[in-house]
Amino acid sequence: SQTIHQWPATLVQPVGSPLSLECTVEGTSNPNLYWYRQAAGRGLQLLFYSVGIGQISSEVPQNLSASRPQDRQFILSSKKLLLSDSGFYLCAWSDRVGNEQFFGPGTRLTVL
Amino acid sequence: KQEVTQIPAALSVPEGENLVLNCSFTDSAIYNLQWFRQDPGKGLTSLLLIQSSQREQTSGRLNASLDKSSGRSTLYIAASQPGDSATYLCAVSADRGSTLGRLYFGRGTQLTVWP
Numbered sequence: 001s002q003t004i005h006q007w008p009a010t011l012v013q014p015v016g017s018p019l020s021l022e023c024t025v026e027g028t029s030n031p032n033l034y035w036y037r038q039a040a041g042r043g044l045q046l047l048f049y050s051v052g053i054g055q056i057s058s059e060v061p062q063n064l065s066a067s068r069p070q071d072r073q074f075i076l077s078s079k080k081l082l083l084s085d086s087g088f089y090l091c092a093w094s095d096r097v098g099n100e101q102f103f104g105p106g107t108r109l110t111v112l
Numbered sequence: 113k114q115e116v117t118q119i120p121a122a123l124s125v126p127e128g129e130n131l132v133l134n135c136s137f138t139d140s141a142i143y144n145l146q147w148f149r150q151d152p153g154k155g156l157t158s159l160l161l162i163q164s165s166q167r168e169q170t171s172g173r174l175n176a177s178l179d180k181s182s183g184r185s186t187l188y189i190a191a192s193q194p195g196d197s198a199t200y201l202c203a204v205s206a207d208r209g210s211t212l213g214r215l216y217f218g219r220g221t222q223l224t225v226w227p
Binding site for chain 2: 006032034042043044046049059088090092094099100101102103104105106108
């Protein structure tokens with residue numbers, strides 16, 4: 001069966017520090033991968049999606065970036081965090097035809 | 113741009129009641145619709161997936177219907193239990209070329225079932 005992992009589970013970072021969140025999927029090949037952010041009082045916002053290694057599409061202009069160095073690995077990064085980057089970050093995957101999406105456990109990021 | 117609305121935003125009911133959660137979307141050109149459950153501080157758990165060609169899906173005490181032409185879906189929860197307390201999210205996926213599978217989420221209905 002397929003599983004999706006995210007780490008770390010929680011993170012507290014000062015403003016201006018770098019960020020690296022990792023997501024890995026097991027039990028499937030060539031998944032579509034997604035990064036979402038859930039901020040307090042707001043709905044889930046799609047940040048990035050990827051249909052293959054090295055293929056990244058951005059939905060929202062911001063100081064975040066994403067990379068997909070391996071088929072089942074998706075990384076969310078920032079060079080300098082802002083206060084507004086605080087939130088709950090969720091990674092998800094779906095099969096190639098864009099069917100049902102499955103979510104990871106999430107990373108709670110607090111920027112101070 | 114697709115917009116998804118969920119009503120009510122919050123719902124508090126006694127155990128045993130049958131519930132209906134509503135979801136509406138503005139663009140009927142969807143690929144599918146998913147209902148999720150989110151417990152506090154946790155990720156999303158997929159409950160039901162309805163393909164655009166289907167009218168409903170059932171899983172245990174849950175039944176979801178889809179009226180694509182009118183842009184509406186309902187999630188019916190039978191005989192609610194305290195363990196059903198969570199936020200329920202509706203999401204529709206885009207039906208457009210390169211963004212196929214992209215999900216648009218509502219803000220959710222926060223459900224509390226008390227004993």
